[in-house]
Amino acid sequence: MFQPNMFESHHHLLDMSGARSSESEVLKMRDFEDFETKSGTETMEPDPSGDDAQDPNNDDSSNNNGQRQKRKRYHRHTQHQIQELEAFFKDCPHPDDKQRKELSRELGLEPLQVKFWFQNKRTQMKAQHERHDNAILKAENEKLRAENTRYREALSTATCPNCGGPAALGEMSFDEQHLRIENARLKDEIDRISAIASKYVGKPLASNYPHLPPHLSSRSPDQFTPQSGFVGEMYGGIDLIRSVSMPSEADKPLIVELAVAAMEELIRMAQGGEPLWIPADSGQPSEILNEDEYFRIFPRGIGPKPLGFKSEASRESAVVIMNHINLVEILMDVNQWSGVFCGIVSRAMTIEVLSTGVAGNYNGALQVMTAEFQVPSPLVPSRESYFVRYCKQHGDGTWAVVDVSLDNIRGNSILRSRRRPSGCLIQELPNGYSKVTWVEHVEVDDRAVHSIYRPLVNCGLAFGAKRWVATLDRQCERLASSMANNIPSGDLLITSPEGRRSMLKLAERMVLSFCSGVGASTAHAWTTLSAAGSDNNVRVMTRKSMDDPGRPPGIVLSAATSFWLPVPPKRVFDFLRDENSRNEWDILSNGGQVQEMAHIANGRDPGNSVSLLRVNNANSSQSNMLILQESCTDSVGAYVIYAPVDIIAMNVVLNGGDPDYVALLPSGFAILPDGPEFGEGGGGILEIGSGGSLLTVAFQILVDTVPSAKLSLGSVATVNNLIKCTVERIKASVSCDNP
Template sequence: MDSGDEQGVPDSRGRKKRYHRHTPRQIQELESYALHTSLPLSRVLHDGALSRAQHDRADNCVLRAENDKIRCENIAMREALKNVICPSCGSSPSSDDSYFDEQKLRMENSRLKEELDRVSSLASRYLGRPITQLPPVQPVSISSLDLSVGSYNNPGISPSLDLDLLLRNSSSSSSCAFQYSYPTAITELEKPLMVEMATNAMEEVIRVVQTDEPLWLKSGSEGRDILQLETYDRMFKRSGHQLKFPDTQIEASRDSAVVLMSSPTLVDMFMDANKWAELFPTIVYKARTIEVLASGMARSRSGSLVLMYEELQVLSPVVPTREFFFLRCCQQIEQGVWVVADVSVDYPRESHLAPSSTPRKLPSGCLIEEMADGYSKVTWVEHTEIEENNPIPVLFKDLVNSGVAFGAQRWLATLQRMCDRFACLTMAGLPARDLGVAPSPDGKRSMMKLAQRMVSNFCANIAASKDHKWITLSGSNDVGVRVTLHKSTDAGQPSGVLLSAATTIWLPASPERVFSFFKDERTRTQWDVLSNGNSVQEVAHIINGSHPGNCISLLRGLNSGQNTMLILQECCTDESGSVVVYSPIDVPAINVVMSGEDPSYIPLLPSGFTILPDGQRSSSLGSAVGGQGASSSSNPLRGSSGSLVTVAFQILMSSLPSAKLNLESVMTVNNLIATTVQQIKAALNCLD
C-alpha cells in the first residue's frame, strides 16, 4: 500500500512524536479486512503498524551493521595510510580524506616497481646476485635520526681568484661542524640489504683477523703482515675486485696491541661518531652518524648497526683527505670479546653529491678482547680500495702509496697514546713544577681538556679538506706556502677573521730527533721567530702518557716585558708521528683553568708542527697492486731515513668580520714561515 503523510507532535519530553496518516483507499481496505476477520479496526491498524515497525527495525539493523562494517574498514584504511612511507622520499603522504582512485594506484605501483628495480640493481652490485635470490632477513629495530645540516656543494677555488673570495660562504673554524647535507633516504627495501652487507662484513673481519697463513704472510725484514690477494679472493669468492679500475690500489694491513682502556668503553667510543673523532683527533678530521639502523643492547652495544660518514686526514694541507660512507656494526661474539666491522656503501647515490675520489672500505675492523686490570687487546685490520683521482705531492708519495699513512699500525699507535692520555686524565696529583701552587685534580683535568681542544683545533685547521680553500702563495717545490681564511664565531677562538698558513718540508733527520728539538724549551729560541730571542721557562708540567715526550707544559718568557702572557703547549708522539702545538694564553685565563672551571670559553689560537716519517724505508718493500700481496704495515715507521715536517701558523688577522686580506698580510705570513723554516734547517744542520 502507498503510505500517507507522516507528521509529528511534541511529546512530554519536548521531542516530536511521529504518527502515520493513511489515505482514503488504505482506510477502505483496512475496514474491509476488519469486517472479514471480526477484528476491530483499531486492532488491525495496530497490528499493521507493529508489523511495519518490526520490518523497519530489522532493515535498520542490517543497514546499521553494514554501515558499521564500512566505517571500520574506512578507519582501518585511514590508519594504514597514516603509516605509509613513500619509497622515493621516505616521508609520509599528505592527509587526504578521499580514497585512492585507480589511476593513483597505478602510479603508486609504477613507483614501487621502479624502486624494486633500483634496489635489485644495488643488490647485484653489493652482493653479486639479484634481489629475487636474497634470503629472508629478520626485521630489526629501526631508529632514524634527523639530519639537518648544511650543503655538500663546496667546490675548490682557483689560485688565480682574489684571496678575498675565501671569506665568502666561509663557516666557523670548528672542526666538529658537519657542513654537508644528505637526506635520510634509507628505504625499507634497502635496510635488509644493509643488514646482510654488515653481517657478511662481520663474518669476513672475524676470519681475516684470526687467520694467518696462507692469508697473511710475514715479511722477512720487519715481520709485518702482508695480505695475499689471490688467497683472499679464493677464500671470500671475490672476482678480482682489485682489477676493476686500472688505477685502483689495494691497501691492506693488520696489527695488534694492548691498550689501557676497558673493552666496553672502547666499543662505546667506536660506535659513537663524536667519541670516535675525539679518540683519533690526528686521523679523523670529522665524523657523523647518519642513521641508526639497529641500536643493539644498551650496555654491550652488541647488535648495533649504524650508517656513518668520516673524513680521514694526513697531518698536512697537501695530502687529500679520504671520505667514506660506511656501515659499522658491533657484535659480542663471546664473553669479553667484541667485533666491530666496517664496510663501504654507495651513499648518497646521486653522482653530483659523490666525493671526487672513490675510496672504499672493504670489510675492515677490529677484534677487541677484554683483559685484566682494565686493559684490552685490539687486533686491527684495514682493507681499502683506492682509486687515486687526486695527485699526491712527491714528498708524501712513499708514505701514502705504501699504505702506512692510513694503515692499521697508525690507528693502533694513536689508540695506545690516546688511551694513556685518558688514563692520565683520571689520575690524581701533579708534579711540583707549577705556578707556585699545585692545582687541584679538577684544575689538572681542566688544563688537559683545554690542551686537548687546542690539539684538535690545530689538526683540523691543517687538513686538506674541501672545507678549507687552500691557495699556494709561493714555493720552489710542489708544496709551497699555503694560506686559507675563515671567519671565527666559536667561543673557543678569538672572534674575527683568522688566517691559517702552512708549508711542509723534508728534513734529512729522524722524526725522533726533530721532535726532541721542538719539544725542548731550551732550544725554542732557535726556531721561534716571535720570541725575539728571549728564552722561555717551563713553569708547569703535566705528564700525558707512558712516553716521556707526551706532556703538557706552561711556558713563561724571560725578559720579554710581557708578564701577562704565557704559552700553553702540548707534545704528542707515537710510532706513527708527532705533534707539537702551542698557543699564547693570558694569566687570568690560566687562573680560571687552574681553579678547575670549565675551559670551553677560553680563546685559543694554536700554531705548531707535525712530524711524520718520510716512508722511504717502508716503501722499499713495495706494495702489490694486482700481485701477490698488498701494502701492509706492522711496524714500518721505525728507523725512517727522514722526516716530513709541516710548519703551521694561525693568526688573528682582524677582529672585524668584514676585514679583507691585503698584500701586506700575505707577505708578512709568507716571510714568517720562510724565516722559521730557515732557522729550523740551520739548527738541525740541514741546510741545502
C-alpha cells in the same frame, strides 16, 4: 624429546571434533543463508501482542470459524532504505532506542522494523565471520597435516653421519647440536636486523642473504673512474661530506644486508692466518694480504677494484688501558670517535641511525656515516668515505665494529677511495684492559700524493691499521692520565685535581683545533687563498671568527707547509718540544729563554706531556702571555702543538675554571717517518725513505681584530715570511745537531 606421532594425534583430534559438529554446522549454515538472502530486503515482523499480525489485504484471512489465522508477514524495504541502513550500520552496528526512532522517522519505517533489520544484519555478519574463520582453520589443518607427513618422511630417510646407516633419534653429536643452535641464533639476528629495516620499507627481507646483491657487486670498473682534481680543493666544487643526503627507503634494506655480510668478513679477516695473511719482507708491514686468497674467500663483496685504484690492507693488534665497553662507546659516538682520532679523522658526521642497539648498549647498532681521513700535511689528499657502521657483540666481553663503503649504493661518480670491511675486534681483558685487533682495508687512487710522502703511503703507515692502533693506545693513556687524582709535587701552579683536568681539557681543544686545519681537507671553516702573495710550497687559508668564545674575534690566517729532513723523527721531536732549544726556532720569543712553569705527564713515554711555558724576555711580544704546549709521540708519528694564552685566563683554568672560554690560536708541528724504516739511523741519511722525517709546520695568526675588515696582501706576505723563516731555522739547527 621429539615425538613423530604428536602431529598425528593433533590432526585426529581436529578431525573428530570436525566430524561431531558437521551436521549441526550444515543446519546452522542453511539458516544463516536464509537470513542472508532475506535480511537485505525483507524484515520478518511478529505481532507485538504475541500472535502474528493479520494482513488486512489477504483475501484468505477470514474463515468459517471466525478465527484469525496465524501467519508471518514480510516487509520489503526500498533500495534507498537499505542504503541508509547499511551506511548507519558501518558506524554503529548497535543503535539505541533514540537512534532507531530517528532512523525510522527518516526512512518511513516502524522502530520495530529498524530493530529487526539490525538484528538480522548482525546475524548475517556473524555468519560470514564464522565461515571465514572456518576456512582459515581448515587451511591450517591441511598445512599441519602436510608438515607432519614431511617430518615422517625425513625421519624415515635420515642417515647416521658416522656410518651412513639409518639414524636413530638421539644420536646427534654435541658439536652438531651446537652448530644448529648457533645457526638459529644467527638467523634470529639477521631476522631482527631485517625487521629494523622493514620498518622503513614496509616489507620483510630475506633472512638467508650471504653477500651483497648481484646488482650492486657487478658494476663495471669504469663506473668508479676517478676524476682529476687539485690537492686540497673540493671535488668539482662540492663538499662530499656535507652534500651526502640520507639513504633512500629502498636503500635501507640493502644497507642492512651489506652490514651483516661485512661483519662476517671482518671477523674472518681479524682472526685468519696464512694463506690469507702472509709474512712480509724486511722493511714492510708485518703482514701482507694475499689478494688472490681474499677474492677466493670473498668472491663478491662490494664489487671489483675500480680502474686505477690500488689496494691497501693491514692488520695490527695491541693491548690498551681501557675497558671494552668504553671503547665501543667511543667508536659508536661520532664526536668521541673523531676526537680521539683527530689526527686521522678530520671531519665526521652521522647521517642516520638505523638502529640504536638492544639491551641498553650498542649491540646491533647500525648507523650511516660520512668521514674524511687525513695525513697531517697539505701535500696528501684527504680521503672521503660514505659508509655504514655496524656494532655487534660476539660472546661475553668480545665486540666487533665494522665499516663498509656505501658508495656503490649512492652511485658516486667522483669516488677516490672506498672502504672494504674495516674495523676492529675488541676482547675484554682483566683489570680494565682490552685487546684490540684492527683491520684496515681500502681501495684508493693515490696518484695525487706528493712524491716525498709516497713511501709513507705505500708502506701503509699513513692510513693503515698500525696508525689507528698506535693513536688509540696513546689516547687511552692520555684519558687515564686525565682521570688521575694524584698531583705531582713539583707543579706549584696546579693545586687541585680540578685545575689539572681543566688544563688537560684546554690542551685537548688546542690539539683538536690544530688537527682540523693542518691537513689537505676539502672544506672547513677555512678559505684557501690563491697563490698570489704566498710561496708555492706554503698553503695559506683564512677564517673569520666572530661569536666563538674559544677563538679571538677577527681575521685569522693559517699557513702550513711540509718538507723532508734527513734526521730521524725522534730527534726532531725532542728538539722541538724542549723549552731550552725553543729560542733557536721560535721567532716570536726574540731569543729569550723559555721557562717551564707547570708540567703534566700524559703517558708512559716521557715525551707525552702538557706544559705551561713562559718567555723570560722583556722585549718579547709575548711578555704578558703564557704558552700552553702539548707534545705527544707514538710508534707512527709525533706532534708538538702550542698556543699563546692570556695570563688572567690561564689562572682561571689552573683554579679549575671552565677552559672553553679561553681563546686559542694553535700552531705547531706534525712529525712523521719518511717510510717504513725509521728510528735512530746510523751515519749518512741521503734519500727519502731511508730513515728521515717528514715535518709539517703550521701557524695560526690573528691579522685583524675586525671580522669585517678586508684582508691585505701584506698580511699574507708577513705570515708567509714567518713560516719560511721558521723552516730555515729548524733546518739549520737539526742539521748542525745531526752527526
